[in-house]
Amino acid sequence: MDFAPDARTDEITAQVRAFLREEVLPAESVLDEQLAGTPDEWTPRPIVRELQRKARARGLWNLFLPGDPSETGAAGLTNLQYAPVAELTGWSPRLAPAAFNCAAPDTGNMEVLNEFGTPEQKARWLTPLLNAEIRSAFCMTEPDVASSDATNIGTLIRRDGDDYVITGRKWWSTGAMNPDAAIFIVMGKTAPDAPRHSQQSMILVPRDTPGVRIVRPLTVFGYDDRDHGGHAEVAFDAVRVPASNLIGDEGGGFAIAQARLGPGRIHHCMRALGMGERALSLLTARATERHAFGRTLADQGVIREWAAEARIQLESLRLLVLKTAWLMDTVGNRAAMTEIQAIKIAVPRAVQTIIDRAIQVHGGAGVSGDTPLAELYAGIRSLRIADGPDEVHLSSLGRAQLRL
Ligand SMILES: Cc1cc2nc3c(=O)[nH]c(=O)nc-3n(C[C@H](O)[C@H](O)[C@H](O)COP(=O)(O)OP(=O)(O)OC[C@H]3O[C@@H](n4cnc5c(N)ncnc54)[C@H](O)[C@@H]3O)c2cc1C
Structure with missing residues (x-):
């Protein structure tokens, strides 16, 4: 078993990481200013278009779509290659997925059109979606x-x-x-x-x-x-x-919905790991700089335990996500259904706890709008309902385990 990413994965994650650091994270405050400037509009703010232009110029575009790049113009990454890329986009869920044209629900809709659409439907709707024109x-x-x-x-x-x-x-x-x-x-x-x-x-x-x-x-x-x-x-x-x-x-809608949800769920889990990593990095920064009762917060035992537990959770769940991605690539989405259900339950649950503890370490600042934590929390909490509530996945996974 080889845990090393392949050369393509290394190359693309390095590019995405650099783009995130140089362009996306600094743009978060710009987005806030633009949202405050035009509070009543629902159209994407200019900063999103600007990031999309820059990402596309660097070839960081439609990274989510597997398959032959000559047909779609996408990057043609496998699920396994896309996993660390999507994780990085989770560091900035408000901007990064859209910057690379990898944001839900467009990704799932593009997959549906790509897989099930007629040539006319693809020309009319898939092409402009791949170009982020609509x-x-x-x-x-x-x-x-x-x-x-x-x-x-x-x-x-x-x-x-x-x-x-x-x-x-x-x-x-x-x-x-x-x-x-x-x-x-x-x-x-x-x-x-x-x-x-x-x-x-x-x-x-x-x-x-x-x-x-x-x-x-x-x-x-x-x-x-x-x-x-x-x-x-x-x-x-x-x-x-x-x-x-x-x-x-006619009558094929349920099967299409199932086909759509497999990749959608793993993408959510990949991004959620990035949300967890960002929360842990904020927790770390805050715990090492802030003093209470004569010591840094990092010197308080309970906070060390939280940091350790977060690291264990993120590392182990990342392995399960990567295994799931590998299964999707090798035996198909349907055969990977059990693993997809497992990560859809386990990742949001664990990341919710990590974000919750990062909020706690920040005290009052954690629940304010001054850090991304409160909004990350809202996002991860709703992910335990969106694309199927935990209990539905648990019930189905349990049924498979018990062979009912
Ligand atoms: C932020 C967000 C974005 C979303 N985006 C989309 C979107 O783009 N398009 C779209 O169509 N939908 C979207 N959804 C909807 C989401 O997929 C549904 O809310 C979800 O599937 C649950 O359906 P429901 O709300 O009708 O809950 P219900 O079906 O009413 O279920 C309510 C609760 O019942 C319990 N329950 C249900 N079944 C079982 C079971 N078998 N065993 C035990 N308990 C059970 C669970 O606790 C569940 O949470 C989104 C939801 C959110 C929160």
Whole structure:
């Protein structure tokens, strides 16, 4: 067994690390200023475009998309090669993923179009997404049903001549507040009476189609996540689109959703490790410079234990994430499902504790907006719900373990 990264991974992580240090981290305060200057706008701030221009010029673009680079113009990294890159982007979740055009939900939507889209759908929507000329949203979750069980989804997609007509209500459509999010991938039912996992389909709905209505933005612990397009409640009132907007076959929506979520979940976990590393580095800096009761905080035993436990958690979970990435590369996403579920449970849970302790070490500053910690906490806490709550993954993993 060889734990050394290959030459390509070394090369790309060095480039991404340098870009993060030189461009992204210094831009965080610029983003804050630009957000404060134009508080009512949902469009990305100029600093995001500037970082994207610079990252693209250095070839650090669409790093998430595996496969043949000649077809997509992406970097063609394997999941294993992308893992440390995505981890680095977790150091600055508000800016870094977008800077490299590697931000959810666009990544998952691009993967869906790349894998299941027709040539026309790819030309119309995938190419501009790969160029970051437009943004997108993924509309599966609904306010009226327990959406962690995707078979509950109630939105109807009814065939009418050469069109489909979509009626339903979605929420938590990340990115949809951003007017640049020109295309929504909507999941709904084309055959409510078919077998449970064949009722659903996915369909492309351009934002400007009559009947699409942004109802309101949602907040996460009070954060509106404006820097990545917010989260919207969206109504679809008899929205008519051409039948050619269907992705894949009628009844194939559930399978596409599953295919989309595998890579999405591991990307979240990779970035979460970076969030944990950043929190640990802030904890370390604060603990070594701050004095209480005649000693630095780092000299207090409990804080040393927290630092040690954080290091153990990050190192061991990184190995599990890398193994999962390797499995996805070698035996496929479906065969790696158990490991994907395991990391989706374990990583956010551990990183939440690490960030929580970093907050504690900062005292009052930790819960203020003066450090990134409070917002990192909100992000990691919601990740224990988004893309499937912990309990759903635990139940399914436990079933597999017990062979039920
Ligand atoms: C920040 C954020 C961003 C999101 N982005 C998107 C997006 O872009 N697009 C999108 O479509 N959705 C998105 N979501 C929605 C997210 O995927 C759903 O919230 C999630 O799947 C849970 O669905 P629900 O909210 O309907 O919870 P429910 O299904 O109502 O579940 C509620 C709780 O019930 C419990 N539970 C459910 N099933 C079981 C079980 N089998 N065993 C034990 N307990 C169980 C769990 O504790 C669960 O948290 C986002 C959510 C958040 C918070």
